[in-house]
Amino acid sequence: MIIYSENFAGILNQITAVFTRRQVNIESLNVCASSTPGVHKYTITCNCSEEMVQTLCKQIEKKIDVLQANYFTDEEIFIMEACLLKVSTEGLLQNPAASKAVRHRGARIVEVNPTFSIIEKKGLTDDIISLFSELNALGIVRQFVRSGRIAVTRDCIEHLDRYLESRTQKNN
Amino acid sequence: MAEKITGAEALMLSLKAEGVTTIFGYPGGAIMPTYDALYDYTRGEKKCFEHVLVRHEQAATHAAEGFARVSGKVGVTLVTSGPGVTNTLTGVADAMMDSTPIVVIAGQVGTAVLGSDAFQEMDLVSVSQPITKWTYQIRRAEDVAWAVSRAFYIASTGRPGPVVLDFTKNAQTELVEYKPAKVDFIRSYVPSPEPQDEAVRAAADLINNAKKPMALVGQGVELGNAQEELKAFLEKADIPAGRTMLGLSALPSNHKLNMGMLGMHGSYSVNIKEQEADVLIAIGMRFSDRVTGDLKRYAKQAKVIHLDIDPSEIDKNVKTAVAVIGDCKETLPAITKLISKADHTEWKDSFQPLRQKEIDNVITPATKPVSGPLLMGEVAHAVAKATGGESILVTDVGQNQLMSVRYFKYHKPRSIATSGGMGTMGYGLPAAMGATFGAPDRTVCCFMGDGGLQMMIQEFGTIMEYQIPVKMILLNNSYLGNVRQWQDMFFSHRRSFTPMCNPDFGKVAEAYGIPHRIVSERADLQDAIQEMLNAPGAFFLEAVIKPDANVEPMTAPGRAVDEMQLNVEC
Numbered sequence: 001m002i003i004y005s006e007n008f009a010g011i012l013n014q015i016t017a018v019f020t021r022r023q024v025n026i027e028s029l030n031v032c033a034s035s036t037p038g039v040h041k042y043t044i045t046c047n048c049s050e051e052m053v054q055t056l057c058k059q060i061e062k063k064i065d066v067l068q069a070n071y072f073t074d075e076e077i078f079i080m081e082a083c084l085l086k087v088s089t090e091g092l093l094q095n096p097a098a099s100k101a102v103r104h105r106g107a108r109i110v111e112v113n114p115t116f117s118i119i120e121k122k123g124l125t126d127d128i129i130s131l132f133s134e135l136n137a138l139g140i141v142r143q144f145v146r147s148g149r150i151a152v153t154r155d156c157i158e159h160l161d162r163y164l165e166s167r168t169q170k171n172n
Numbered sequence: 173m174a175e176k177i178t179g180a181e182a183l184m185l186s187l188k189a190e191g192v193t194t195i196f197g198y199p200g201g202a203i204m205p206t207y208d209a210l211y212d213y214t215r216g217e218k219k220c221f222e223h224v225l226v227r228h229e230q231a232a233t234h235a236a237e238g239f240a241r242v243s244g245k246v247g248v249t250l251v252t253s254g255p256g257v258t259n260t261l262t263g264v265a266d267a268m269m270d271s272t273p274i275v276v277i278a279g280q281v282g283t284a285v286l287g288s289d290a291f292q293e294m295d296l297v298s299v300s301q302p303i304t305k306w307t308y309q310i311r312r313a314e315d316v317a318w319a320v321s322r323a324f325y326i327a328s329t330g331r332p333g334p335v336v337l338d339f340t341k342n343a344q345t346e347l348v349e350y351k352p353a354k355v356d357f358i359r360s361y362v363p364s365p366e367p368q369d370e371a372v373r374a375a376a377d378l379i380n381n382a383k384k385p386m387a388l389v390g391q392g393v394e395l396g397n398a399q400e401e402l403k404a405f406l407e408k409a410d411i412p413a414g415r416t417m418l419g420l421s422a423l424p425s426n427h428k429l430n431m432g433m434l435g436m437h438g439s440y441s442v443n444i445k446e447q448e449a450d451v452l453i454a455i456g457m458r459f460s461d462r463v464t465g466d467l468k469r470y471a472k473q474a475k476v477i478h479l480d481i482d483p484s485e486i487d488k489n490v491k492t493a494v495a496v497i498g499d500c501k502e503t504l505p506a507i508t509k510l511i512s513k514a515d516h517t518e519w520k521d522s523f524q525p526l527r528q529k530e531i532d533n534v535i536t537p538a539t540k541p542v543s544g545p546l547l548m549g550e551v552a553h554a555v556a557k558a559t560g561g562e563s564i565l566v567t568d569v570g571q572n573q574l575m576s577v578r579y580f581k582y583h584k585p586r587s588i589a590t591s592g593g594m595g596t597m598g599y600g601l602p603a604a605m606g607a608t609f610g611a612p613d614r615t616v617c618c619f620m621g622d623g624g625l626q627m628m629i630q631e632f633g634t635i636m637e638y639q640i641p642v643k644m645i646l647l648n649n650s651y652l653g654n655v656r657q658w659q660d661m662f663f664s665h666r667r668s669f670t671p672m673c674n675p676d677f678g679k680v681a682e683a684y685g686i687p688h689r690i691v692s693e694r695a696d697l698q699d700a701i702q703e704m705l706n707a708p709g710a711f712f713l714e715a716v717i718k719p720d721a722n723v724e725p726m727t728a729p730g731r732a733v734d735e736m737q738l739n740v741e742c
């Protein structure tokens with residue numbers, strides 16, 4: 001789901017409360033300022049039926065300070081996630097499979113010191129999880145963190161801009 | 173440079189600008205600066221408000237709700253922080269469920285100590301967000317005018333609802349150059365979506381091809397002030413209509429297309445016929461489970477047209493064939509224009525045998541018994557008859573509610589205030605007080621049970637102090653009657669904590685100087701009702717009724733609407 005709201009305090013609470021009430025778990029959540037000044041963008045992923053996500057969108061959009069709430073399937077958006085893996089440097093050096101996995105998955109080693117190394121990887125969920133699983137199986141992972149999913153629509157029309165434009169016209 | 177005033181006084185001017193005349197409230201620590209300003213605005217040359225000091229904050233929100241329901245204006249509540257405002261939240265949640273426009277202004281500790289567990293501090297924004305249309309914390313006196321105007325705009329437009337303003341103490345005391353504000357546009361909020369021509373055409377097509385159309389009329393018609401538009405629509409296509417409990421006065425009781433009430437304890441014919449209609453036209457109603465019964469078996473044969481101002485109601489419970497989103501004041505005439513004149517006499521007449529069955533088996537025995545103790549329906553029917561369908565009905569929750577809404581008559585719009593979605597016991601008495609302020613020229617009859625009355629009995633004090641002319645009818649069966657009925661029906665007659673040990677209610681009324689009468693004999697009923705109606709002000713009429721009578725007919729929970737039983741088996 002991609003949601004746009006005004007930049008007021010307390011809106012994230014209102015959005016997540018809709019999920020809680022409908023007993024849908026949020027799989028990942030990313031909140032940031034959007035390209036439009038004063039507008040915040042929420043990128044949320046969840047597993048639920050299309051019927052449920054339609055209900056969630058309508059109930060979220062009903063919140064006074066929410067501008068738009070829409071849902072997309074993977075085909076309709078360009079998705080990106082990132083992860084960081086902190087691994088033991090000794091483990092990395094002793095396991096050729098580790099550096100092979102890093103190369104194979106297109107990850108980058110961004111820091112190396114005698115104790116630990118940090119691996120960074122961008123990509124899709126499955127890709128990131130596979131890298132983690134491979135390294136974890138070698139017993140060298142100390143920390144793992146995966147970002148919330150971020151996404152932009154593949155649509156040629158910018159619906160938020162259109163909405164804001166129509167609302168501005170309405171007000172004039 | 174303009175003279176500076178306090179934020180509290182700015183609140184007074186902002187409320188005045190919104191046309192507020194009545195405030196239901198209760199003072200306390202964190203709202204004292206505002207009450208100090210209110211002192212000047214309730215007397216002398218600045219007087220513009222009447223402030224009603226309730227005896228419990230919950231009563232203040234219910235009173236605001238009753239005021240709003242009958243007047244169509246925004247009800248206003250003023251309370252302090254912490255327990256003051258937590259007490260109001262039952263009413264706030266009630267207003268949210270039933271789309272009632274109220275604004276609750278609560279004191280809050282100063283911004284400097286927010287989050288420090290200061291005395292009577294409570295995280296109101298977080299607590300009230302899920303049960304309000306909008307909640308805002310006013311932290312600076314500069315924001316008062318804007319926040320109040322935005323609050324009234326949000327509460328009263330679109331699908332109405334409650335707004336809570338959390339008014340910090342420093343914002344009340346700080347000085348500000350007051351500049352009036354008028355919020356009538358919020359870019360992220362579209363109160364009333366533009367009707368879509370395509371949907372209107374599709375709806376009209378379905379109606380024009382319907383053989384057995386039926387309308388489901390909800391409170392949205394009253395909120396949209398579209399009672400006349402509804403009549404024109406129904407009459408043109410000759411569509412029989414059922415009304416939800418909150419929509420009962422949207423269509424006059426004596427209108428020829430009114431077939432009765434929807435729902436669990438509604439009219440037999442309407443419930444049965446919902447399963448036969450080929451097109452259902454839902455207008456400003458939300459398919460509550462108390463209306464639909466078992467959703468999986470609800471009106472599967474029908475194509476559903478749903479008119480609603482709130483897009484999130486579409487497909488929420490019942491899947492629609494056509495959704496007409498918008499204000500029914502606009503969408504109804506748009507559809508009426510496109511529908512052909514029709515005659516559905518045969519379809520309408522098919523309601524009659526079922527109606528007759530209900531009259532014979534339920535209505536006559538409930539309203540015109542010849543022997544035995546007084547019955548709830550009998551009292552409601554007698555009061556309805558004596559008031560000629562002209563008065564406002566306010567009810568509490570439970571059997572008293574179901575029986576009085578069933579047998580009351582509604583000839584004027586906005587004639588009912590009852591707690592629908594929340595089913596809030598204790599709603600009746602304070603809501604009736606509020607209704608007298610919202611409709612000062614009308615008689616307000618308040619039906620209560622012995623359980624619900626005792627949840628708000630302290631409001632006798634408010635009635636006494638302000639000489640509030642509420643006609644109170646207590647249907648006293650010394651039981652929590654509705655729960656008792658369900659225990660008898662579904663819990664093997666195990667009457668777990670439903671018998672009530674009651675006080676002498678007449679003496680309680682007497683202590684507050686409220687004229688009262690107790691009636692237990694059929695022969696005295698008419699006279700007692702006349703005495704109540706003739707009394708110049710408040711009157712408390714206690715009817716001692718059959719202890720274990722049931723509300724009939726009934727669709728048991730989990731049953732389909734056409735499995736409604738005329739007489740319940742216990």
